[in-house]
Amino acid sequence: xxxxxxxxxxxxxxxxxxxxxxxxxxxxxxxxxxxxxxxxxxxxxxxxxxxxxxxxxxxxxxxxxxxxxxxxxxxxxxxxxxxxxxxxxxxxxxxxxxxxxxxxxxxxxxxxxxxxxxxxxxxxxxxxxxxxxxxxxxxxxxxxxxxxxxxxxxxxxxxxxxxxxxxxxxxxxxxxxxxxxxxxxxxxxxxxxxxxxxxxxxxxxxxxxxxxxxxxxxxxxxxxxxxxxxxxxxxxxxxxxxxxxxxxxxxxxxxxxxxxxxxxxxxxxxxxxxxxxxxxxxxxxxxxxxxxxxxxxxxxxxxxxxxxxxxxxxxxxxxxxxxxxxxxxxxxxxxxxxxxxxxxxxxxxxxxxxxxxxxxxxxxxxxxxxxxxxxxxxxxxxxxxxxxxxxxxxxxxxxxxxxxxxxxxxxxxxxxxxxxxxxxxxxx
Amino acid sequence: xxxxxxxxxxxxxxxxxxxxxxxxxxxxxxxxxxxxxxxxxxxxxxxxxxxxxxxxxxxxxxxxxxxxxxxxxxxxxxxxxxxxxxxxxxxxxxxxxxxxxxxxxxxxxxxxxxxxxxxxxxxxxxxxxxxxxxxxxxxxxxxxxxxxxxxxxxxxxxxxxxxxxxxxxxxxxxxxxxxxxxxxxxxxxxxxxxxxxxxxxxxxxxxxxxxxxxxxxxxxxxxxxxxxxxxxxxxxxxxxxxxxxxxxxxxxxxxxxxxxxxxxxxxxxxxxxxxxxxxxxxxxxxxxxxxxxxxxxxxxxxxxxxxxxxxxxxxxxxxxxxxxxxxxxxxxxxxxxxxxxxxxxxxxxxxxxxxxxxxxxxxxxxxxxxxxxxxxxxxxxxxxxxxxxxxxxxxxxxxxxxxxxxxxxxxxxxxxxxxxxxxxxxxx
Numbered sequence: 085x086x087x088x089x090x091x092x093x094x095x096x097x098x099x100x101x102x103x104x105x106x107x108x109x110x111x112x113x114x115x116x117x118x119x120x121x122x123x124x125x126x127x128x129x130x131x132x133x134x135x136x137x138x139x140x141x142x143x144x145x146x147x148x149x150x151x152x153x154x155x156x157x158x159x160x161x162x163x164x165x166x167x168x169x170x171x172x173x174x175x176x177x178x179x180x181x182x183x184x185x186x187x188x189x190x191x192x193x194x195x196x197x198x199x200x201x202x203x204x205x206x207x208x209x210x211x212x213x214x215x216x217x218x219x220x221x222x223x224x225x226x227x228x229x230x231x232x233x234x235x236x237x238x239x240x241x242x243x244x245x246x247x248x249x250x251x252x253x254x255x256x257x258x259x260x261x262x263x264x265x266x267x268x269x270x271x272x273x274x275x276x277x278x279x280x281x282x283x284x285x286x287x288x289x290x291x292x293x294x295x296x297x298x299x300x301x302x303x304x305x306x307x308x309x310x311x312x313x314x315x316x317x318x319x320x321x322x323x324x325x326x327x328x329x330x331x332x333x334x335x336x337x338x339x340x341x342x343x344x345x346x347x348x349x350x351x352x353x354x355x356x357x358x359x360x361x362x363x364x365x366x367x368x369x370x371x372x373x374x375x376x377x378x379x380x381x382x383x384x385x386x387x388x389x390x391x392x393x394x395x396x397x398x399x400x401x402x403x404x405x406x407x408x409x410x411x412x413x414x415x416x417x418x419x420x421x422x423x424x425x426x427x428x429x430x431x432x433x434x435x436x437x438x439x440x441x442x443x444x445x446x447x448x449x450x451x452x453x454x455x456x457x458x459x460x461x462x463x464x465x466x467x468x469x470x471x472x473x474x475x476x477x478x479x480x481x482x483x484x485x486x487x488x489x490x491x492x493x494x495x496x497x498x499x500x501x502x503x504x505x506x507x508x509x510x511x512x
Numbered sequence: 513x514x515x516x517x518x519x520x521x522x523x524x525x526x527x528x529x530x531x532x533x534x535x536x537x538x539x540x541x542x543x544x545x546x547x548x549x550x551x552x553x554x555x556x557x558x559x560x561x562x563x564x565x566x567x568x569x570x571x572x573x574x575x576x577x578x579x580x581x582x583x584x585x586x587x588x589x590x591x592x593x594x595x596x597x598x599x600x601x602x603x604x605x606x607x608x609x610x611x612x613x614x615x616x617x618x619x620x621x622x623x624x625x626x627x628x629x630x631x632x633x634x635x636x637x638x639x640x641x642x643x644x645x646x647x648x649x650x651x652x653x654x655x656x657x658x659x660x661x662x663x664x665x666x667x668x669x670x671x672x673x674x675x676x677x678x679x680x681x682x683x684x685x686x687x688x689x690x691x692x693x694x695x696x697x698x699x700x701x702x703x704x705x706x707x708x709x710x711x712x713x714x715x716x717x718x719x720x721x722x723x724x725x726x727x728x729x730x731x732x733x734x735x736x737x738x739x740x741x742x743x744x745x746x747x748x749x750x751x752x753x754x755x756x757x758x759x760x761x762x763x764x765x766x767x768x769x770x771x772x773x774x775x776x777x778x779x780x781x782x783x784x785x786x787x788x789x790x791x792x793x794x795x796x797x798x799x800x801x802x803x804x805x806x807x808x809x810x811x812x813x814x815x816x817x818x819x820x821x822x823x824x825x826x827x828x829x830x831x832x833x834x835x836x837x838x839x840x841x842x843x844x845x846x847x848x849x850x851x852x853x854x855x856x857x858x859x860x861x862x863x864x865x866x867x868x869x870x871x872x873x874x875x876x877x878x879x880x881x882x883x884x885x886x887x888x889x890x891x892x893x894x895x896x897x898x899x900x901x902x903x904x905x906x907x908x909x910x911x912x913x914x915x916x917x918x919x920x921x922x923x924x925x926x927x928x929x930x931x932x933x934x935x936x937x938x939x940x
Contacts, residue, residue: 109662376647
């Protein structure tokens, strides 16, 4: 019975979760793999720092090579974050014959293809369940449970910070800045929240999901994205009156020969299961050609949920180690016949602020018509002020065509502002 | 590169799904396992029967031994249903060194422990993802993705027929018999619906889930269960007025040293994600000590969703075959310190029909009080008739204590009927 030894790179939030889970659930974990297991060494920046965790100081080190080059260590667990240093350490680990588990979405989204090839070359395993959706088993479901399916569509809420903010705005009529401050106070948003609220974090995760589900490599930078900073509580109220909730959706879908994807604030019908995903929770809706519709829901972040996914990956590798390991990483299946489209056509919700004069609506409607954009509905919510909201829901249109029309509409002297442009998805 | 051959026992609804998925997704499937794959022989009762599927007649046989004893066949897929014959065929398959995939909840719930031991003895794999929740990856999630967790609670909607009926009753104000007939017409209920509507099917599945999640073997017969036949559209209406939906829940949870479980119609708060699981959909809520709350949602039945899970299992076994297989079945982890309780304490919804006389409510309330049952709320929905509904929601009480009180309440000559007894779960 092999005794399995682990090297941990990083002892922040996720690293502590990994330590606590292995300590607290030791019986369960060791019974599952049929071996004993031990975290032998942990890389930290400062050994003397006070930590609210029972890790013996002797196993801490500031020298990564003491871990990566230790011949007794079987598995390296990278939970330090960042991109380039983490990338270097993972490569070095492979070269030293170590299997690697990482929770690092940025490094997988940016260098996943290179790491995949390297793992294959060195005959070791690379697992990254925790990089998307925290403790929710998204990667395992897509790569294993749904292996019999061609995936047609993914659409989900994969950033907990923005979902928490949107939920607070919706349930307690806060504006964006109030809700952001509350999220920061509660630890759901970072001091610098840019990556979350501008949709970059979601784009990293969507890039990983696209490669896992469709076998297509799209860099996070190539994903059309918009954050939630421009959403007002008025938008949330109007959307609600129309029967929708506003969610930051990440989506990718095959439509005939086209492949579309985006990260964008979107109106979701109120009775759709995604509309009831609240606060810091995440959910991913998957459509496969055999399984039909599937949804996975849970906590997308946090020390213990993310640690749950990391330790799950560690244990799968333990089971591999105990057999005669041959590389079991999954060859992404390339569907080379698809046209890479980006965000494709959609219905849109346009919130304009206009002067309440006769003829303004007609003028705007004519401009839409000139650009071949037809309207599903128009709603005017107030009257008589200097600036009144006028809400349009369009039929399906390409974004750049919409932008041309809006550019012209903005020139109209009775139009004060194009306050919001949101997608509308009438998810079947 | 090994060519993998499969023997299929049964070509009903699920068998056809398995055939269609392997045919339609052949490129994806073969790329995933890195081998070619073929269904070599299929056991049927009648070779000449007309089937709406492109299976060549030459591969059909009525002799199970032609499949089970074929030395070329690697994997036997049992999708014929029933209990004892299926059990015999699976045992014979193991003895012939075959790995087995089954979608048969009855055989796994009844003989899972024996089959698990036999698979271990013969060094082969047994997989049964499709036995619970159709295409939803419940078994994989519990056994693999959540392997780092101790599971504290499972609660779910795991029977699509009853959920379809309850949804129709709720959304279209049908009574039970109307909704059942519609379900039969749509193919969601069998000609003899007993097993579904009386909760037997859910008890089979819960028995499997309990063994997989908690390592405890509870026979389906030992699970306290009640079906949905006594639920009236009035109950659904009253529940709705109180902020609840009625769902047939299957649940199992650890409470300190006790282990509780049941299949029972239950009031679920309307904003809980389980309340929005409609029609034939299934969902399972899981609470693990690391991951927190997780929910899996999808189609719990049907040819293609169930086939998706069966083929997923086949492909995992293919990957095992390609390595040097050592038994990888999961040893259930026995938590022997738990007291097996059955359904434990709960809040209850009691719908009584009474004569509208002064003093009736007081009399009933006193009887509850005599049995130490305190009431959370009492609602009287109508006045002045011979029979008026009087609804009680109790605080937490043991079921047998409640039954004693209700027995005495029934003796009251102004109580016409105890119309319904439903659980209330204020799922956190």
